[in-house]
Amino acid sequence: MTGKKILMIVGDFVEDYEVMVPFQALQMVGHTVHAVCPEKKAGETVKTAVHDFEGDQTYSEKPGHNFQLNATFDEVVADNYDALVIPGGRAPEYIRLNEKVLEITRHFASTNKPIASICHGLQVLAAAGVLEGKSCTAYPACGPDVTRAGGLYTHIPPDEAMVDGNLVTAPAWPAHPKWLAAFLNVLGTKIEHQEMAAV
Template structure:
């Protein structure tokens, strides 16, 4: 069954972490509405590409402009089946918006599926959505996860952690695993047919 998914984004969201799930979730038949506070459908947010190039932390480069497809002011969380929170720098300022916090709290309180990656944990922590939950995030967010009452789980950058309705991952290299686990939580089944050469 197709799900209606809300994606919370903002300026300097991580490029891959917004583009890939936005497109992949639609590819399998789900509806995804990407919104940003104080912006409307058709407007865009700037993205940043975070890479791992041997430095002590990630590097940052300009990404694409990502076009929103719904109006933040009109969003009603009760209309959605699940939430996606990409990482990047957006979560650090989105968590200051009380409407955003209330949206995240709705999904946590109603036990709807939530997928967060990288710095998305900052928003979940601010909303009190990870208390008592096992989760992962970009390693620099571990203190925030722990301070919010979550159990930070260290996993390879290509892995994901599932705790009930919550699916988290450390960064975009985990997309295959993170999205596969999120689809399971959503109840999405993908059937593979044998391909025959003609």
């Protein structure tokens, strides 16, 4: 398997698990992941937020880690990447105001490259106008954004994921096992399991 080059767009108060887990897991299986944030450079950090489900009407939010970026946003050339990942958290509500973020997102959609988005990340896809006719899911509070953008929002359990062509979506981080497995499948990543010889 030849590793893919994946772009991950994040921002301050990105959800902690939704940036950390895919960033590490995708590298673990041999892909290159460049994490970038508008107006920040490689070596700088974004603050993450931990979103948890504790019986309230919506998620609670707590401070997470400082996540270090490993590439510079202003140097991104979308053509150089094979796939796009947009995590959730509070970052999507403001990074979607950056026109280059939207242009990058439109590039991946128009070229039919794999896009994985989770939770509030769908706010970026909605703002970029790339959800028309696409079946997808998101954090339920983002459902109206998806629908207004022409997407076919589907409410599914928080630990499930959806695939529509090149687009892989999930409601929240409990879906990581299925969301990442589906994204790897869309990427064409093959993972082989070998039987251990008895000692």
